[in-house]
Amino acid sequence: MSPRILAALLSLLVLVLFAASMFLGHAAIGPMDALRTLSGQGEELTTLILTQIRLPRALLAAMVGASLGLAGAAMQGYLRNPLAEPGLIGVSGSAALGAVIALQTGLAAGFALALPLMALGFAFAAVLLILALAGPRGSSLTLILAGIAISALAGAFTALVLNLSPNPYAASEIMFWMMGSVADRSMAHVALAAPLILLGWAALFTLGRGLDALTLGEDAAQAMGIPLSRLRLTLLAGTAAAVGAATAVAGAVGFVGLIVPHILRPLTGARPSTLLWASALGGAAMVLAADLAVRLILPDRDLKLGVVMALIGAPLFLHLIYKTRREMT
Amino acid sequence: MTLLALRALTVRRGDRPVVDRVSFSIGPGECVGLIGPNGAGKTTLMRAALGLLAHQGHSSLAEMPARDRAATAAWLPQKREIAWPVTVEALVALGRLPHLPRGTRLRETDRAAVEAALSRMGLTAFRDRLATELSGGEQARVLIARALAQETPLLMADEPSAGLDPAAQIATLRVFRQLTREGRAVLASLHDLNLAARYCSRLILLGDGLLVADGPPADVLTPDNIARVFHLEARMIDTDHGPLFQALDVLP
Numbered sequence: 001m002s003p004r005i006l007a008a009l010l011s012l013l014v015l016v017l018f019a020a021s022m023f024l025g026h027a028a029i030g031p032m033d034a035l036r037t038l039s040g041q042g043e044e045l046t047t048l049i050l051t052q053i054r055l056p057r058a059l060l061a062a063m064v065g066a067s068l069g070l071a072g073a074a075m076q077g078y079l080r081n082p083l084a085e086p087g088l089i090g091v092s093g094s095a096a097l098g099a100v101i102a103l104q105t106g107l108a109a110g111f112a113l114a115l116p117l118m119a120l121g122f123a124f125a126a127v128l129l130i131l132a133l134a135g136p137r138g139s140s141l142t143l144i145l146a147g148i149a150i151s152a153l154a155g156a157f158t159a160l161v162l163n164l165s166p167n168p169y170a171a172s173e174i175m176f177w178m179m180g181s182v183a184d185r186s187m188a189h190v191a192l193a194a195p196l197i198l199l200g201w202a203a204l205f206t207l208g209r210g211l212d213a214l215t216l217g218e219d220a221a222q223a224m225g226i227p228l229s230r231l232r233l234t235l236l237a238g239t240a241a242a243v244g245a246a247t248a249v250a251g252a253v254g255f256v257g258l259i260v261p262h263i264l265r266p267l268t269g270a271r272p273s274t275l276l277w278a279s280a281l282g283g284a285a286m287v288l289a290a291d292l293a294v295r296l297i298l299p300d301r302d303l304k305l306g307v308v309m310a311l312i313g314a315p316l317f318l319h320l321i322y323k324t325r326r327e328m329t
Numbered sequence: 330m331t332l333l334a335l336r337a338l339t340v341r342r343g344d345r346p347v348v349d350r351v352s353f354s355i356g357p358g359e360c361v362g363l364i365g366p367n368g369a370g371k372t373t374l375m376r377a378a379l380g381l382l383a384h385q386g387h388s389s390l391a392e393m394p395a396r397d398r399a400a401t402a403a404w405l406p407q408k409r410e411i412a413w414p415v416t417v418e419a420l421v422a423l424g425r426l427p428h429l430p431r432g433t434r435l436r437e438t439d440r441a442a443v444e445a446a447l448s449r450m451g452l453t454a455f456r457d458r459l460a461t462e463l464s465g466g467e468q469a470r471v472l473i474a475r476a477l478a479q480e481t482p483l484l485m486a487d488e489p490s491a492g493l494d495p496a497a498q499i500a501t502l503r504v505f506r507q508l509t510r511e512g513r514a515v516l517a518s519l520h521d522l523n524l525a526a527r528y529c530s531r532l533i534l535l536g537d538g539l540l541v542a543d544g545p546p547a548d549v550l551t552p553d554n555i556a557r558v559f560h561l562e563a564r565m566i567d568t569d570h571g572p573l574f575q576a577l578d579v580l581p
Contacts, residue, residue, distance in 0.1 A: 080412035213426055216475065217410030223379055224479070225399030225427045270413035 001267050003274050010281035014062065017288035021058035022050060025295050029054075056190050060182040061291040061305075062284040063190075063197050064250045067242035069283020070276060072257025073264075074204045077211035077272035078235050079140050082265070085258040086243045089143065089236065090126045090150030095247035096178055097154040098122030100161050103174050115177075116192050116248035123244025126150050127236050139218070143232065180251035180306025182291055193245040200242025201280070203234050208273030215272065253306045255313025256283050262320055331356050332401065332483040332514050333378060337386035340370075340377045340538075348374045349538040350386065355516055357482065360509040362525035362546075363518040365535035366559055371518040372407060372487050374535065379404055379485065390483075399427035403479035407487035409472055411460045417471050418456040421446055424478030446478035449504050466493050473501060477508075484508065486517040490524060502528035523574040526550055526565065534558060547572065556580055 023029055029046055037047045071086035078084075087093065102108040102118040133146035158178075165171040210231040213221035222228050246253075260282040261275055268274040287305070290312060294303045334354040340347050348370040355361055363371050377384040379402065380391030390398050403424065411420065424446065425439040435443070447453050450470045455463070460471050469492055476484055484505070490498040498521065505515040506528055519525040525532055525546065532549040534542040536558035542549040547565065555563045555576075563576045 080410075209426065209431065212423060215410075215412045215415065215420070216423060216472070217406060217408060217412070219376070219381060219406040219408070220404060220410070222381055222395075223399065223402070223404035223406075224423075225395040227395060265413070269419060270415045271419065272413065 003268065003278075006264075006267055006274075006278060007281070010278060010285065013285045014281055014288065017285055017292065018058050018062060021061065021288055021292055022054050024292060025049075025054060026299060052186070053184075056185050056187050057182050057291065058288065059190050060185050060193070060249060061287045063193060064182065064246040064253060065256055065283040065285070065287025066280040067197050067200060067246040067283070068253065068256035069260040069279035069281075069286070070201060070204050071239045071243045072283070073261040073272070073275045073279035074207055074211065074235055075239065075257070076261050077207070077214065077275065078232070079144065080214060080217075082262055083258070084144075085255075086239050087151070087252075087254065087257065089130055089147035089239060090154060091123045091240050091243050092247045092252050093151040093154035093158075094126035095119040095123040095244050096252050097158050097161075099177060099248065099251070100158050100174050103177060104161050104165055104170060113188065113192055116189065116245075119248035120196070120244055122154075123240050123247065126154070127240040130236065131233075140232075176304065177251050178306075179304035180253040180309070181294075181304045182250050182287075183294070183302070183305075185249060189249045193249045196241045196245035200238045200240070200245065203238030204242065205276060207231060207234060207238070208276050211272035211276070251304075251306060253287065253309050255309050255317065256286055259313050259316050259320075260286055263316075331389065333516065334389040335378055335387065338374065338377055338388055339385040340373050340382055341385075347538050348377060348384070351535070351538075351540045352386075353533060353540065353543055354389075355483065355514050357512045357514055358509050358530075359514045360505050360528065360530045361514070361516045362529035362532045363516060363535065364520075364522060364525055364532055364549075365518075365541075369535040369558075370538040371535055373538075375404075375485050375487055375516065375518065396427070399479070399481075401481055402483040402485055403476040403481040405472060405476040405484070405486040405489055407491070409465070409468055411468060411472070414459045414461040416456065417452060417458055417460050417463070417474075418443065418447070420460045420471055421452075421474045421478050424475045424480075427479060442478050442480050446474040449477055449507075450474040451500065466497060469493055470497060470501070473504075477504070482513050484513065484515045484517075486515070488520065489517050490519060490521060498524060499528075522550060522555075522559075522563070522576070526572055526574040550574060 033046050037050050068086060075084045075086055075088060076082055098118040098121055099115050102115040107114040129150055130146045134142040162171055162174055210226045213224050213226045218228060261279045264278045264282050265275055268278050290308045291305055294305055294308050297303060331354040336352050337350045338348060339350055351374060365371050373382065376382045378388045378390055390402055422435060422443050425435060425442060447456060450473055452470060452474055460468060473489055490501055493501060502524055505517065508515055529546060531544065532546050533540065534549050534554060541558055542554050550565055555561050560580045561576050562578045562580055563574065566573045566575060
């Protein structure tokens with residue numbers, strides 16, 4: 001498929017899902033009501049639902065999905081491994097730990113944005129730790145190992161916090177947060193996450209050329225004038241900003257960064273640079289769709305986005321493994 | 330004008346020098362074969378010369394800014410990596426990357442370079458095949474074409490003929506010789522001493538990281554050098570088709 005057609009199709013898909021995300025939900029709001037709201041003549045309640053509830057939710061779903069898809073494509077391109085995902089470098093695990101601590105200590109109850117801020121702080125601390133462990137010039141292997149170690153450490157601390165939580169309510173609050181969701185978020189969350197997410201995107205989108213060259217291996221890429229140390233630093237910083245901010249406002253949403261690049265790779269001619277923006281659009285579409293599913297399947301049971309994503313993602317992943325195995329034999 | 334100048338280039342692994350004070354320079358029109366037994370330091374020498382390895386001494390390439398280096402020398406690593414299932418044409422076009430200003434598509438000159446590289450390596454019929462689905466030898470040819478598409482004055486190749494069938498080996502070295510006739514230069518490490526003798530204008534013999542001999546093939550591939558460095562009994566035979574190098578036996 002030519003990149004232009006793919007871009008047009010994916011953009012259209014995102015727009016349709018975004019619109020659906022505005023109109024579908026507990027309260028039925030038709031397109032006409034929405035148009036009236038836009039022109040400032042809608043009913044007060046409709047306007048409130050659209051601008052205060054549905055808009056931040058749809059914006060966050062799109063931003064979170066795009067960040068995860070983009071970071072996943074960048075990470076797979078850098079490591080030249082289709083199984084890589086943004087969580088691999090420990091950013092999401094550490095962000096989750098920061099959030100859990102904010103919930104546990106009651107900081108989150110006292111100040112609404114304490115949770116995302118703590119999550120962000122931990123995400124960046126994780127990146128600094130990785131740089132210290134893997135060194136500024138290390139290979140991709142040391143980066144993976146450092147990431148796994150930090151993820152494990154963050155997981156251990158998260159378990160400890162849960163273990164020590166004073167009462168079952170605190171524990172269940174933490175558990176629910178960790179499942180990941182974009183429900184009940186406000187424009188304040190959007191405003192907090194958006195600048196960092198945009199910065200992260202800006203960094204990650206510069207990587208296309210280097211990732212293309214890396215198709216030939218690190219040695220050949222470097223000899224073609226690609227500064228590998230800088231590429232790695234940009235990748236880490238971009239992922240920390242985009243995925244860290246996404247996790248901070250939406251919790252841990254898995255599988256997007258893994259599955260989306262995998263699905264879109266054949267459609268992009270396997271070019272890592274094309275896959276970057278394709279995965280950003282694809283990730284936005286996938287999370288928007290999953291969030292719609294959350295609202296429509298069991299509207300009364302507060303189904304969590306991360307749970308639905310895993311339920312969609314894991315079988316899809318199994319299918320991909322099965323397909324890859326068949327191709328290899 | 331020199332394209333590559335090394336002065337006392339040294340690479341240490343721990344305390345042991347793997348490349349030891351090697352100096353030589355290469356100018357346009359030379360097809361230089363880098364020969365030596367396994368572990369003599371051929372790959373290390375070339376990677377250090379390109380600035381891909383920490384080293385002492387001087388290498389004109391390593392001292393260039395990355396951009397200029399990519400415009401001066403193309404590097405074909407020994408390890409043949411093709412990470413993603415891209416088409417042959419797209420893979421060869423990666424060689425144009427150092428010439429492309431950021432964010433631009435392939436221009437007319439780039440397309441012409443890709444086309445020329447494909448046809449030099451006899452790959453025009455393969456252009457739409459997925460590179461990952463080709464045989465090992467075919468992949469090797471695609472990667473050589475990628476390096477050719479970079480259209481640099483100097484091509485550095487690490488065992489470019491390994492894994493190729495005999496016809497493809499000779500065809501590859503003919504391409505190299507053709508490049509030198511066009512005023513470019515080639516530095517290639519080779520294990521096939523017969524190919525090296527027949528197609529290179531100059532050989533550099535490495536043994537234990539030291540430069541043992543440097544000169545025309547007949548002066549380098551002497552029975553004495555071969556015995557000392559390769560532990561081989563060998564002979565150069567003059568025929569109507571040029572010199573033939575024949576290894577006879579392993580020395581005790």
